[in-house]
Amino acid sequence: MELIFEKSQAGRRAGRVPSYGLPVPEVPAGLARSTPPRLPELAENEIVRHFTNLADRNFGIDTGFYPLGSCTMKYNPRVNEKLAALPGFANLHPHQEDEGAQGALELMWELQQILAEVAGLPAVTLQPAAGSQGELTGLMLMRAYFNDRGEGGRRDTIITADTAHGTNPASVTMAGFRLEKVATTERGNLDLDDLRAKVNERTAGLMLTNPSTLGLFDENIVEVAEIFHDAGALLYYDGANLNAVVGISRPGDMGFDIVHYNLHKTFSQPHGGGGPGGGPVAVRDALEPFLPSPQVVRDGDVFRLDHDRPKSIGRVRGFAGPFGVFVRSYAFMRAYGPELRAMSETAVLNANYLLARLKDAYELPYDRLCMHEFVLSARRLKREHGITALDVAKRLMDYDIHPPTVYFPLVVPEALMIEPTETEPKERLDAFVDVMLRIAAEAADAPELLKDAPHERPVRRLDEVKAAKEPIVKHGFGDAAREGALRAAGR
Ligand SMILES: Cc1ncc(COP(=O)(O)O)c(C=O)c1O
Structure with missing residues (x-):
């Protein structure tokens, strides 16, 4: 172990560790360690057993039916994984110049076009990494839009439904808005009287899932949109339930101004357990200047990242977004083709x-x-x-x-x-x-x-409750080995 450690240090010093053309910083002598790190030394077969036993305990869409509402746990075709693993995609360095990443940029640009068509809105950012981050991005876009019009200070309230997913009020609060809730009628639509009573000159917008978390399409959505637009406010579409309407109805046509997609739900992606995710956001023309920077644009046959966006809210995620997610969702869409409906x-x-x-x-x-x-x-x-x-x-x-x-x-x-x-x-x-x-x-x-x-x-x-309040996140290797031995002994 010591020998390997020394070798690897020597290798690093000799510059043999790949540096991708970037300077390798020297570790200051005072900070460099003088003793080898305490790394666990375990037999490979014991490690394989440990992880195989853990994997056997897992439940996923590949092991059984997974009807988890609001999560769209659809099967993820294996071909998506193969395509995401193509060396030209998987090994692309995030700092690659645009000229050397034309295929990846073209894929992202095309994905933007398809998503724009699905939403019925013209401009898309791919940056947000989850639905919830899309929500925050959308609310930041609303704020930038109203600030630009000199109305920023006045419009401080976002309205959500009493059926809203928890991320909606959380995003509203994180973005610095006041939250107001509107009731749902016995038929499962937004209560229009309650809505009219709450929309006023302080309203910045509505954040709504349609179909709602009850799985019901709001029958008055056009009227709802009118109420907000007449008050000068905007409508945000939480696209977590988009799987119900793709190719059938478009949020932009319903009157929404900003839309997020959950790529990991609607457009297939292994998810659950924390990721990976993709939460692109689409907007109307009036909101386009504020979209995060950079944007993927096309100049003739050339694709590039456009950083020259003076009114942009800035970056909401590192680099150009969760690229592997884009490849899988793009592959999924292309496999359906015009039959996506x-x-x-x-x-x-x-x-x-x-x-x-x-x-x-x-x-x-x-x-x-x-x-x-x-x-x-x-x-x-x-x-x-x-x-x-x-x-x-x-x-x-x-x-x-x-x-x-x-x-x-x-x-x-x-x-x-x-x-x-x-x-x-x-x-x-x-x-x-x-x-x-x-x-x-x-x-x-x-x-x-x-x-x-x-x-x-x-x-x-x-x-x-106890598990949430006092989680045991450390599972010693010895425990797993002991458990394996007990199981093998039939105990
Ligand atoms: C209705 C609704 N809105 C928003 C979200 C947040 O999406 P994400 O988990 O991608 O952050 C979810 C997630 O389940 C949802 O069901």
Whole structure:
């Protein structure tokens, strides 16, 4: 170990470590370490076993059905990975001059064009790395727009729905705006009376998901847009639910001025567990000058990064954005080609099929056609058998199904938000229905089975509050080896 350490130091000193043409800074003598670092020394096979055992415990879209509402856990085609790993893409250095990165820039430019078409808005930035970062970017764009018009100080309020995802109020607060919430009607639309009462000269804009987190398309969206535009305010579209409408309706046509996309949801990307993500933002012409810098532009047949953007809000992410994500989403779009609309149509069909088959066994608070997802309530199971949405979710794990989103949106008690996506075959949907019906029957016949669930997972039911408050993030290698030995011994 010492020998290797010495060699690598010597190698670095001799300049053998790749420096990509950049100067390699000398470590000042006072800061250089004099003893080798304490690195763990482990047998390779033990390390392989450790990670294989961890991977075996994982659940993902590749291992089972994952109807996690508002997350669009669709299958990620393997060809996307192959393309993202092409050496010309994967090995491209972020400091590569534009002339040497024409293929990558062209891909980004084309991605911008497709996204602009999907949103019905002319200009796109690819920089934000998640939906939530898109939200923050969009709000910064609103602020820059109003400042430019001399209205910045006056317009200090953003309105969201009472069904809004938690990132919406968080972004509003982070961006320094005041937050106001508008109620949802019994039919699942924004309450227009409540809205009219709250929109005034202080309103900077609306932030809305459409279809909403209830999986319902707002039937009055054009009127909603008029109310805001008449007051001189802007509309922001949280595109987390875009999977329902691609090629069918466009946020720009609905009246939205700023849109974010969740590339990792709508346009396929392995996600969950924290990344990677992509949250591009599209805007109307009037907001284009404020977009983050640099922008990917085309001059004839040449593509380049345009840094000359005097009114820009500046960078919101390093370099030009999460490039590997762009390649995967672009590949996904190109595989569909002009048939992209079929993606959304199938997603909506699948959700309505599940809704129709489950609405009698569970309660359906908003009984109308849904979009790509729908929200059931376990309220009746709770009233009659003491079984909660959480119990249903935990029991699903015993049947190798990832739980749906629970307890959200907050306006539905005991909510179970189910999103099947377009990538599941009918057999899989039917199997899910069978399990959900069986669980509803178990709630009546053997409720203790649900209360104790899961029974078949590596860990039983966790104290989730304690886990969140006192997380144990360190798992010693020795623990894993011991656990492996115990498991092998059948204990
Ligand atoms: C409705 C809604 N808005 C915003 C977001 C935030 O998106 P991201 O997780 O990409 O930050 C989500 C994420 O699940 C969402 O469901």
